[in-house]
Amino acid sequence: MTDSDTRRPATLAAQSLESIDPASGGVVPAIQPSTTFVRDRDYEPLVDGRIYARDQAPTPEHAEGLLARLEGGKDAMLFASGMAAATAVVQALRPGDHIVAQDVMYWTLRAWMISFCADWGIGLDLVDGTKDGAFEAAIKPGQTKLVWVETPANPTWDIIDIAAVAKVTHAAGAKLVVDSTVVTPVLSQPLALGADIVFHSATKYLNGHSDVLAGALVTAEDDPFWARIKDNRLNIGGVLGTFEAWLLLRGMRTLYLRVERCCSNAMAIACHFDGHPAIDAVLYPGLESHPRHAVARHQMPGGFGGMLSLRVKGGREAALRCVANLRCFQRATSLGGVESLVEHRASVEGPDSPIPDDMLRLSVGIEDIDDLIADLESALA
Incomplete structure (x- = not known):
């Protein structure tokens, strides 16, 4: 080369x-x-x-x-x-x-x-x-x-x-x-x-x-x-x-394929749960409601990423109940793998964390999007 x-x-x-x-x-x-x-x-x-x-x-x-x-x-x-x-x-x-x-x-x-x-x-x-x-x-x-x-x-x-x-x-x-x-x-x-x-x-x-x-x-x-x-x-x-x-x-060697699928899945989840009755807020730069969506669109021309966070109505107790009920999303730290992960970040960071205790961080993988959405819907019910 x-x-x-x-x-x-x-x-x-x-x-x-x-x-x-x-x-x-x-x-x-x-x-x-x-x-x-x-x-x-x-x-x-x-x-x-x-x-x-x-x-x-x-x-x-x-x-x-x-x-x-x-x-x-x-x-x-x-x-x-x-x-x-x-x-x-x-x-x-x-x-x-x-x-x-x-x-x-x-x-x-x-x-x-x-x-x-x-x-x-x-x-x-x-x-x-x-x-x-x-x-x-x-x-x-x-x-x-x-x-x-x-x-x-x-x-x-x-x-x-x-x-x-x-x-x-x-x-x-x-x-x-x-x-x-x-x-x-x-x-x-x-x-x-x-x-x-x-x-x-x-x-x-x-x-x-x-x-x-x-x-x-x-x-x-x-x-x-x-x-x-x-x-x-x-x-x-x-x-x-x-x-x-x-x-x-x-x-x-598979980076481009994996990231493309993760972005697609994350966008679908963000759009589906934006305005959902069990969710207070969806934090994802791909949504037009994101305060710096225009900046993200300019400097991330390839897509908006496979990471997003959900703020669950009902606070910490409701967020942890959702985590416990998930089956496709694995309860684990880290991000960026082919498998979807969920993390209650405030619990991981401890009492000095600035992260709201109603927030769930999602690392969206490459699974079938219908399975991921159904898993979240079931866990939030």
């Missing part, structure tokens, strides 16, 4: 860039599990400068190359988990630096940021990303080095205008990281909208089969900040194993 390759993203994903194994002719990408690589008689690396798998391993590099192409980035790195990827970015900052992030985002990362920044002398401001000008007001020129955006925001599915935030971020000389886990490169291209780095919990849609823990970063530029993140991965050791990278690569 060359830079002149004109194949479209769905084709690149299905074919894993170039999946034919030159040694055997197999159509499935080969897996190379070796952790170390030989040198020649002059003690130089024999192949592609490879010495050790922690920083150079063929199978992870194959998956990284595919993801970089799908996101339109210069380079990509895989990590042992989404948290390993996210923390590598924050740990590339220095004491005295400042971060701006939104107050509604992945709960575990938010909690870790608060603790880590306090311990390491990094400033952190959490803002209401739904308010116009919130990011600009919190940015401190000369001190803010990183702005972290998650859109749609888990689990309320608020939409952040990436291009608008990128403009004020770059004006202050900071980097913009966009958590695009829910969106995937199928639905949006944050780098094209001005983001500097795209983050994925690759455990979710990129893998898509609920059987791999992985994280990923894709950069617009191979610059000194990216080099510091790369050093963090190498020295701390949060790399993705070869077998996990191979499974991730396998998952990405």
